[in-house]
Amino acid sequence: MSKNVYLTTAIPYVNGAPHIGHAMDYLLADTYARYQKSLGNNVRFQAGTDEHGNKIFKKAKELNVPVQEYVDTNARKFQDFIKKLGVENTDFIRTSDKEHVRRCQEIWRRLSAHIYKNSYEGWYCEGCERFITEKEVEENGGICPDHQKPYEKLEEENYYLRISDFKAEIAQKIESGEMLVLPDFRKNEVLKLLEDTPDVSISRPTEHLSWGVPVPDDPSQVMYVWVDALANYITVLGYPEQDISDFWPAEVQFVGKDILRFHAIIWPAILLGLGLPLPKVLHSHGHILANGAKMSKSIGNVVDPLEVVERHGLTAFRYYFLRHCDTFLDSDFTWDDFERAYAGELANDLGNLVQRLATLCKKADLSGIKFETPKLDAEYKKLMDEFYSSRAFDVAWSKVQDVNKAIDGTKPWMIAKEGDQEKLEKVLKELVEQLLAANALIAPFLPDTSAKILSIFTAEKILPPEVPLFPKG
RNA sequence: CGCGGGGUAGAGCAGCCUGGUAGCUCGUUUGGCUCAUAACCAAAAGGUCGUUGGUUCAAAUCCAACCCCCGCAACCA
Numbered sequence: 036m037s038k039n040v041y042l043t044t045a046i047p048y049v050n051g052a053p054h055i056g057h058a059m060d061y062l063l064a065d066t067y068a069r070y071q072k073s074l075g076n077n078v079r080f081q082a083g084t085d086e087h088g089n090k091i092f093k094k095a096k097e098l099n100v101p102v103q104e105y106v107d108t109n110a111r112k113f114q115d116f117i118k119k120l121g122v123e124n125t126d127f128i129r130t131s132d133k134e135h136v137r138r139c140q141e142i143w144r145r146l147s148a149h150i151y152k153n154s155y156e157g158w159y160c161e162g163c164e165r166f167i168t169e170k171e172v173e174e175n176g177g178i179c180p181d182h183q184k185p186y187e188k189l190e191e192e193n194y195y196l197r198i199s200d201f202k203a204e205i206a207q208k209i210e211s212g213e214m215l216v217l218p219d220f221r222k223n224e225v226l227k228l229l230e231d232t233p234d235v236s237i238s239r240p241t242e243h244l245s246w247g248v249p250v251p252d253d254p255s256q257v258m259y260v261w262v263d264a265l266a267n268y269i270t271v272l273g274y275p276e277q278d279i280s281d282f283w284p285a286e287v288q289f290v291g292k293d294i295l296r297f298h299a300i301i302w303p304a305i306l307l308g309l310g311l312p313l314p315k316v317l318h319s320h321g322h323i324l325a326n327g328a329k330m331s332k333s334i335g336n337v338v339d340p341l342e343v344v345e346r347h348g349l350t351a352f353r354y355y356f357l358r359h360c361d362t363f364l365d366s367d368f369t370w371d372d373f374e375r376a377y378a379g380e381l382a383n384d385l386g387n388l389v390q391r392l393a394t395l396c397k398k399a400d401l402s403g404i405k406f407e408t409p410k411l412d413a414e415y416k417k418l419m420d421e422f423y424s425s426r427a428f429d430v431a432w433s434k435v436q437d438v439n440k441a442i443d444g445t446k447p448w449m450i451a452k453e454g455d456q457e458k459l460e461k462v463l464k465e466l467v468e469q470l471l472a473a474n475a476l477i478a479p480f481l482p483d484t485s486a487k488i489l490s491i492f493t494a495e496k497i498l499p500p501e502v503p504l505f506p507k508g
Numbered sequence: 509c510g511c512g513g514g515g516u517a518g519a520g521c522a523g524c525c526u527g528g529u530a531g532c533u534c535g536u537u538u539g540g541c542u543c544a545u546a547a548c549c550a551a552a553a554g555g556u557c558g559u560u561g562g563u564u565c566a567a568a569u570c571c572a573a574c575c576c577c578c579g580c581a582a583c584c585a
Contacts (some may be wrong), residue, residue: 056585168581224512291585322585332583383547389546443549503545
């Protein structure tokens with residue numbers, strides 16, 4: 036019985052190059068998507084780009100290119116990036132799409148009962164073209180460090196979304212698990228934040244923000260990020276003019292821990308305002324640290340994901356970030372660890388295993404064997420269903436290691452020496468089946484490798500690959 | 509007194525909710541094997557479970573106080 040499964044990833048802001056954090060979103064979602072597909076489910080998998088706002092507008096002006104051209108170029112970079120990661124998304128939405136813009140305006144109209152206009156007064160920097168928090172003003176002594184100009188008090192009109200209309204319902208749905216916030220320890224954090232969340236400003240006057248979705252029926256205002264960006268998850272499905280109930284509510288929405296709050300508070304408020312159900316699961320992953328520190332351009336410890344892919348290929352990249360980086364906690368990346376994982380685990384555990392078992396089969400002239408279809412391990416399935424994919428991957432890997440143990444335990448080369456062909460074939464068949472079972476567990480994580488292994492052992496004649504799966508040195 | 513997470517073998521983590529001989533992966537040491545990418549398998553060493561006090565027959569686990577680290581604001585998931 037196949038069911039529809041919709042999953043989403045956060046849409047990155049296209050003012051920079053794709054980095055490792057974006058990759059985590061995609062990899063986790065892709066792994067889950069492949070897992071669902073292997074269960075026979077019908078998966079719809081959204082990805083996209085967030086393309087409005089001042090930063091992008093200014094950047095384009097700096098580069099002296101039309102804004103649309105600038106975002107087109109950058110959106111393409113992200114699309115290429117996704118392809119390079121082997122991610123099988125079914126949809127790609129860009130917030131500058133005409134259809135998206137039109138749908139956002141319709142969504143705004145439908146939310147109008149919960150939107151009100153109010154004036155906002157705060158410290159503003161002419162150079163930065165943005166409001167500065169009270170705290171920041173204090174820290175900088177009232178003068179913008181970037182522009183050497185004093186902040187000004189400024190008042191402007193904004194539209195606000197009345198979060199307070201929905202707080203109780205959101206809290207109830209988070210508490211009850213109707214919208215499951217993962218990992219568990221983030222749940223309290225989010226509930227606390229929710230209590231203190233004021234109504235949120237969702238527009239800017241055009242003189243402060245021009246590159247965005249115009250607020251319907253008010254040419255003086257442009258939508259500020261929230262409705263525009265968050266709505267992508269449903270506009271991509273064709274909301275509001277299409278019936279999206281086949282795929283909405285989403286099975287799971289993948290976000291980084293830094294943007295969980297928006298997805299757990301503002302996004303549900305929008306959905307409730309539209310009379311739509313909330314996503315079943317909000318999945319927030321940890322961040323990747325570099326040598327124990329937060330990656331940052333100013334420190335200069337940013338790890339370029341494409342450089343990592345280049346080192347030992349995509350499989351090694353997926354392997355490292357899906358297994359050694361905890362799904363929910365922050366994890367450290369170092370090149371040493373990465374090298375160790377490649378040589379010590381991919382090459383020695385799995386690559387070598389394929390090599391030795393295929394060689395044993397070849398020497399025994401094993402052919403024409405019907406292998407049984409493997410069943411999913413229960414512990415693995417449980418972890419995958421709980422979205423703890425790094426742990427599920429651990430389980431899968433332990434099954435790989437079990438095959439190495441089993442080969443040492445059964446010693447097929449001894450049986451071959453004794454000349455008992457019947458026993459040898461039986462033993463090898465069982466070993467291959469054990470490997471194929473482990474291989475099936477690996478498939479969502481390392482699809483290419485898994486496919487190669489399957490083709491090696493289900494071929495007419497089993498032969499070791501001419502080039503090892505994971506060459507060393 | 510802002511909110512939250514954490515401090516368990518050299519490293520990364522589990523165990524804590526529902527107290528009862530301290531566990532996993534990697535690394536280290538030793539032994540075995542030879543089918544295999546000098547790969548694989550087995551065994552061993554290594555911990556006063558942040559500190560102090562309390563509850564208890566019994567505390568990594570429950571309670572209290574304290575110390576330290578990291579997020580919540582910024583180019584950044």
